[in-house]
Amino acid sequence: MNTVNSGAGSLLQSARVYLHPRAITLLFLGFSSGLPLLLVFGTLSFWLREAGVERSLITYFSWVGLAYGFKWLWAPLVDRLSIPVLSALLGRRRAWLFTSQCLLIISLSGLAFANPLLDLEHMAMLAIVVALSSATQDIVIDAYRIESAGERLQAAMAATYMAGYRIAMIVAGAGALAVAAWAAADSNLYDPAAWKVAYLSMAACMLVGLFTTLVISEPASVEMDEETLQQREKVISFSENYAHLPDFIARFLAWSYIAIVCPFTDFIRRYGSQALIILALIGTYRISDVILGIIANVFYVDMGFSKEEIAQIIKIYGVVMTIVGAGLGGILVNRFGVMRILFIGALMVSLTNLLFAWLASIGHNTAALTLVISLDNLSGGIATAAFIAYLSSLTNIQYSATQYALFSSVMLLFPKFLGGFSGGFVDSFGYEPFFIGVSLLGLPVLGLIILAHKNIKR
Incomplete structure (x- = not known):
């Protein structure tokens, strides 16, 4: 009995980590990060x-x-x-967050x-301005998360960030469509004024992130390890050897080496010739669902399908x-390992994409749409x-912001x-051949996973 009580108490004590201010902060920053994506992607x-814009022009917008x-x-x-x-007023991280969030609200x-x-x-x-500002905000939030707390809090911060991100996707997806349908004189007809109301509402939602940035504290600077300090010494030596150059040029070259060259050379040094296989895997792992998501x-x-059906079935x-x-994936990764x-x-995502070809063959059917979305999104989660766990295993903590930006890019x-x-x-060619082709694009990824297997950190 005492063992049971002790176990329950331990679980409760572990759950309290989600009440830590940093974990709560990442919930709101995750919301701010997840909101803009659909507004220049699916919802747009x-x-x-x-509005009657041609399909080919719409998919060009995905660029x-x-x-x-x-x-x-x-x-x-x-x-x-x-x-x-x-x-000087907010600190380096918060200043970049504030700037990117203001640009998002304006654009x-x-x-x-x-x-x-x-x-x-x-x-x-x-x-384009929205996408650039949003991508910049993501870079800063990743750096803020890594620098603002120790290892014990990282998992909780990642979890609350993902929760906030997904909530924002519901708001930017189902929420924006619902507002547009509500504001329209006839929800079945195109009404530009309704979309104006919807996007102004989404701009107002970005105030959540802006307010969070103003109330949080700036993270402490990351201390450099011995290897990084040695690299800095090399840069100082380089600057001394080229002291004849104008001072601003020497400083720029030194800064470029530390900020740009070192993170990439570190990755190549650690993985050698296998780095190309790893980058190929990263660049193609989500190819099926990303291409499908565009169309x-x-x-x-x-x-x-109506706005209401899409909002209820897909966006929520x-x-x-x-x-x-994602929750199931975390359990499976913990039990069976990342690479498996x-x-x-990857196999499940490729197979479930075939279901869209079946849906295209039967047309409007809400029950079929619900089944397809259920299996596809479960597989995607x-x-x-697994993919986030894999990317995390590749990242050197000394260059986490730049390397994580590289991997996600x-x-x-x-x-x-x-x-x-x-x-x-x-x-x-039509929708059915397209979805079959997208599914087949995911199969070569399986071979890359096998080739990259030995590079995962256990």
Whole structure:
């Protein structure tokens, strides 16, 4: 009996970690991080299709998501540079958060007043600003999470971050569609004023992140390990050897070496020739679901599903199933190891994508849509949990912000580029061949997982 009470008390004591201020902070920052993605991706695709924009043009819009794929290019700048005045007032991390969140509010408000039928190019530019600002915010939040607490709190902070992120996806997906349907004179007809209300509401929701940034504290600076200090000594020596150069050039070269070169050379040094296999796996692991996701909302509209059906089945129920899948994936990874579940998750995602071909063959059917979304999102959640664990195992804590930005960028770069052609493919061949082809694209990933197996940290 005492053992049982002790076990229950231990579980309760462990659960209290979620009441830590840092864990609560990551819930709100996760919300701020998850909100913009669908607003330049799925929700925007729905808006454009309802307005009558051609499928091929809509899928070209998905290329704004390449900002997430190239964020490793400016991650070192965010990681090292300070923003004049703001950094002195808020600290380096909070200054970057504040700036990116202000830009998000402004650009989302600009999208609200844009008209896709009159000025599609203007909408595209605003969507690019949203994506760039959002990607920058993600870089800072990743760095903040890593630097603001020790190892004991990292798992809890990651969990609350994911919860906030998923809640934001419901708000930006189902919430935005529900607001647009509510504000429209007739929810079955296109009403630009309704979309203005929806996007202004989403811009207002970004105030959650902005307020969080203003009330949290700046994390302490990360101390360099011995290897990093040795690299810094090499940089100092380099600067001395090139003292004849203008001072700002010597300083820039030294900074570039520490901020940009070191994180990448560290990765290559640790994994050698296998680094290419690892990067290929990272760049293609999510290829099936990313490409499918680009055309998904267009597909739902073409199949005759209403805003209310999409909001209820996909944007709410589907997100819940993703969270369930992620939870199950975490348990499976803990029980069977990362690589096994990474393989099983990739196989499940590839197979469940075939269900969309079946749905395309039967047309509008809410029961079939519910079944497809349930299995697809459950599989995606399992695969995502394993994939995050794999990426974490590859990261050196000394360069976690830049390396994590590199990995998450590589993860989306090729799939999003390829997905931009999905609308043209569907126009030429139809939905069923498209979904079958997307499913087949996921099969080579299985071979890469086998090749990369020996690189996982146990």
